[in-house]
Amino acid sequence: MTIATGIRLTDTEDTLRSSAPHTFVALLARDLRVLRQDAASFAVRIGLQPVILLFLFTYVLPKIGTGSALSANGSSATFSTILVPGLVASSVLMAGLMAVSQPLMIELSYTNEIEDRLLAPLPTWMFGLQKIVSGALQALIGGAIVFPIAIVLHAPGQAPLLQVESWPLLAIVVLFGSLFSASLGLLAGTVVDPRKTGVLLTVLVMPATLLGCVFYPWSALAPLRWLQILTLFNPLAYFSEGLRASLTSQVPHLPTGSFLTALIVGSAATAAFSVFAFTRKVIS
Amino acid sequence: MSAIRTVELSKTYSSPEGKVPAVEGLTLEVASGEFFGLLGPNGAGKSTTVGMLTTLVRPSAGRAEVAGIDVSHRPVQVRRNIGVASQADSLDRKLSVADNLEFRGRFLGMTRRVARRRAEALLETFSLVERRNARAHELSGGQVKRLIIARALMHRPQVLFLDEPTAGIDPQTRHNLWDALRALHADGQTILLTTHHMDEAEALCQRAAIIDNGRLLACDTVPTLLTLAGAKTIVTVTYDRSVPSDLEGLRGHPDVSRVDVNGSQVKAHTHDAESLLGDLITAGVNAGLRVRHVMTLRPSLESVFLTLTGREYRE
Ligand SMILES: Nc1ncnc2c1ncn2[C@@H]1O[C@H](COP(=O)(O)OP(=O)(O)OP(=O)(O)O)[C@@H](O)[C@H]1O
Numbered sequence: 001m002t003i004a005t006g007i008r009l010t011d012t013e014d015t016l017r018s019s020a021p022h023t024f025v026a027l028l029a030r031d032l033r034v035l036r037q038d039a040a041s042f043a044v045r046i047g048l049q050p051v052i053l054l055f056l057f058t059y060v061l062p063k064i065g066t067g068s069a070l071s072a073n074g075s076s077a078t079f080s081t082i083l084v085p086g087l088v089a090s091s092v093l094m095a096g097l098m099a100v101s102q103p104l105m106i107e108l109s110y111t112n113e114i115e116d117r118l119l120a121p122l123p124t125w126m127f128g129l130q131k132i133v134s135g136a137l138q139a140l141i142g143g144a145i146v147f148p149i150a151i152v153l154h155a156p157g158q159a160p161l162l163q164v165e166s167w168p169l170l171a172i173v174v175l176f177g178s179l180f181s182a183s184l185g186l187l188a189g190t191v192v193d194p195r196k197t198g199v200l201l202t203v204l205v206m207p208a209t210l211l212g213c214v215f216y217p218w219s220a221l222a223p224l225r226w227l228q229i230l231t232l233f234n235p236l237a238y239f240s241e242g243l244r245a246s247l248t249s250q251v252p253h254l255p256t257g258s259f260l261t262a263l264i265v266g267s268a269a270t271a272a273f274s275v276f277a278f279t280r281k282v283i284s
Numbered sequence: 285m286s287a288i289r290t291v292e293l294s295k296t297y298s299s300p301e302g303k304v305p306a307v308e309g310l311t312l313e314v315a316s317g318e319f320f321g322l323l324g325p326n327g328a329g330k331s332t333t334v335g336m337l338t339t340l341v342r343p344s345a346g347r348a349e350v351a352g353i354d355v356s357h358r359p360v361q362v363r364r365n366i367g368v369a370s371q372a373d374s375l376d377r378k379l380s381v382a383d384n385l386e387f388r389g390r391f392l393g394m395t396r397r398v399a400r401r402r403a404e405a406l407l408e409t410f411s412l413v414e415r416r417n418a419r420a421h422e423l424s425g426g427q428v429k430r431l432i433i434a435r436a437l438m439h440r441p442q443v444l445f446l447d448e449p450t451a452g453i454d455p456q457t458r459h460n461l462w463d464a465l466r467a468l469h470a471d472g473q474t475i476l477l478t479t480h481h482m483d484e485a486e487a488l489c490q491r492a493a494i495i496d497n498g499r500l501l502a503c504d505t506v507p508t509l510l511t512l513a514g515a516k517t518i519v520t521v522t523y524d525r526s527v528p529s530d531l532e533g534l535r536g537h538p539d540v541s542r543v544d545v546n547g548s549q550v551k552a553h554t555h556d557a558e559s560l561l562g563d564l565i566t567a568g569v570n571a572g573l574r575v576r577h578v579m580t581l582r583p584s585l586e587s588v589f590l591t592l593t594g595r596e597y598r599e
């Protein structure tokens with residue numbers, strides 16, 4: 001190996017347009033480049049779970065005669081109609097959570113990779129914010145993958161009945177749902193010891209996704225008052241109910257004011273706190 | 285203008301075991317265009333100092349300016365003006381070799397076209413062209429070090445920080461890297477290099493600071509450091525048996541500034557190694573001792589370290 005010694009450093013054409021927005025966009029471009037490189041595994045990771053759940057609920061269980069138990073009580077809607085918003089919400093939540101937390105845990109612990117991007121000329125809190133925006137984008141892409149799957153896969157004659165009452169409402173719910181999930185990802189990636197991710201997944205994430213009003217509307221929980229109240233502490237519940245209100249308003253759902261408040265205030269508070277924790281953590 | 289200026293810079297980490305003072309009251313000045321060495325054994329506080337100067341470690345006390353900019357108050361502005369080759373492997377594992385360079389340029393505000401062109405030139409310079417599409421984890425240790433330095437040079441940084449750039453690479457590669465660094469310096473690049481290899485600082489640096497346990501022991505031009513009080517050639521003679529503590533009045537010897545006798549070993553500091561060596565052998569023969577091993581250590585930063593701390597410099 002030889003290193004050429006005639007290193008020319010001066011390059012008069014290099015006028016740097018370094019500004020915070022430019023750096024922010026370049027960091028996003030980096031994340032998208034990485035995402036494109038493992039597009040296939042991303043799609044499988046996001047799409048497989050809903051496919052399996054749909055297969056289970058709309059094909060296997062009805063065939064073996066357990067399906068009727070799953071039809072939502074208090075509503076004439078088909079189970080598919082109930083399931084679509086729930087599945088999309090839980091997939092988006094998982095996509096955003098994982099998109100931020102998984103790489104961050106690795107960058108913070110086993111390697112020193114984070115240093116590369118920390119040295120980018122951007123205030124550290126904006127770098128945290130960039131991670132949230134990037135995670136939210138990936139969550140949206142995840143939602144775009146799952147949505148068609150959820151519509152197409154259903155039991156014969158049980159097509160989900162979707163109708164968008166208000167596009168702005170749908171946009172706001174999806175936007176804040178994605179931001180919420182990415183903020184939770186930044187928080188988890190920052191505060192959770194990477195050796196404990198298994199525990200986190202089984203103790204918190206798994207129950208939260210199963211019990212987040214994915215398979216039933218919140219109102220159907222009325223006979224289980226304690227669970228109904230407990231569910232109000234689950235961000236996913238507001239996201240599922242918000243999508244239900246936007247896509248299948250004929251199914252009972254939480255009032256618009258309450259899920260919007262929960263999603264907007266919740267994501268803003270989580271984003272602020274996670275960015276604060278992240279900044280504290282990376283600059284020692 | 286000085287490229288780096290620190291005043292009473294200190295860092296104390298709080299860890300579960302309590303407070304760890306890593307750097308204490310460091311006051312330094314590095315001139316623009318200078319090749320400056322920061323020397324010290326493991327745990328001396330070199331990386332912590334570099335961390336504070338590169339805005340990744342928050343100082344606990346004191347001040348520091350890089351390229352005339354305060355690191356605590358305007359860290360983003362400092363980041364625009366520095367290139368950092370960190371000690372730990374900070375390559376982006378998810379990106380290829382070429383993309384590691386390209387994105388560094390884009391973070392700094394280059395357009396994609398300019399960043400790509402610059403990356404190509406650096407791949408060429410650092411002999412990484414054939415590895416351009418490899419992922420970072422597929423590189424050899426020496427290639428990793430080169431890519432980290434290349435990445436630090438994507439823009440023309442006012443100050444280049446190299447934290448142990450030659451740790452763990454073979455002697456041939458190391459000498460090639462030294463040549464590259466000399467060429468950079470000749471081109472006007474200000475460089476702060478940390479190392480625990482004394483010979484590296486001697487070979488490259490104009491001035492050096494020696495730190496140990498977070499404190500500055502000495503800071504001067506390398507020739508001056510070498511002639512620091514007491515920095516003489518150290519002659520170590522090992523005999524086959526314990527030696528009497530005043531081996532024939534060695535302590536009174538006009539050329540000897542210091543003698544340490546330890547079991548069968550005599551260690552003497554002198555300006556005139558040749559004649560002292562003869563005297564030591566003769567004295568041994570007269571005392572019925574046989575010489576087993578002789579070592580002379582010419583004035584080097586290693587002997588400076590020994591003189592300053594009274595401890596062997598450990599690697
Ligand atoms: N993040 C941290 N938290 C707590 N203590 C730390 C941290 N980083 C470094 N230290 C301690 O600070 C001291 C100085 O460490 P530093 O890494 O600056 O040394 P160094 O001179 O770079 O050593 P080396 O040659 O091994 O790289 C050491 O005692 C180290 O254990």
Ligand SMILES: [Mg+2]
Nearest residue numbers: 330331332371
């Ligand atoms: Mg170090």
